[in-house]
Amino acid sequence: MKIAIGVCEKINGRCSSMGCFKAYNKKDKHFSRYEDIDTELQAFFSCNICSSESKENITTLATRLKDADVKIIHLGACAVKCKADKLLEIKEVFTSMDMEVVEGTH
Numbered sequence: 001m002k003i004a005i006g007v008c009e010k011i012n013g014r015c016s017s018m019g020c021f022k023a024y025n026k027k028d029k030h031f032s033r034y035e036d037i038d039t040e041l042q043a044f045f046s047c048n049i050c051s052s053e054s055k056e057n058i059t060t061l062a063t064r065l066k067d068a069d070v071k072i073i074h075l076g077a078c079a080v081k082c083k084a085d086k087l088l089e090i091k092e093v094f095t096s097m098d099m100e101v102v103e104g105t106h
């Protein structure tokens with residue numbers, strides 16, 4: 001099962017992302033659903049919808065993930081708690097391409 005993690009670009013330079021990787025590596029927290037499933041973390045990307053004032057970049061990115069057979073997108077808490085109120089837009093980009101979106105990593 002190929003998965004990807006998406007975070008908010010506003011955390012650049014402030015968050016190490018170790019929490020996401022620790023939970024993924026231990027199949028803990030929101031990754032516990034994969035306890036008996038082989039997974040491959042295919043990508044770690046950031047959203048920039050609000051700073052670019054466009055969904056174009058994330059849509060291009062989502063298309064690449066879809067082409068790489070990524071099935072599930074985990075959004076970090078920073079994206080789930082999107083301060084620009086774009087969570088539904090972010091999710092729709094991926095769900096419209098038949099990828100599942102899970103709200104949370106750790």
Ligand code: SF4
Nearest residue numbers: 008047049050082086
């Ligand atoms: S739209 Fe939300 S999640 Fe995306 S960069 Fe802006 S604040 Fe972060």
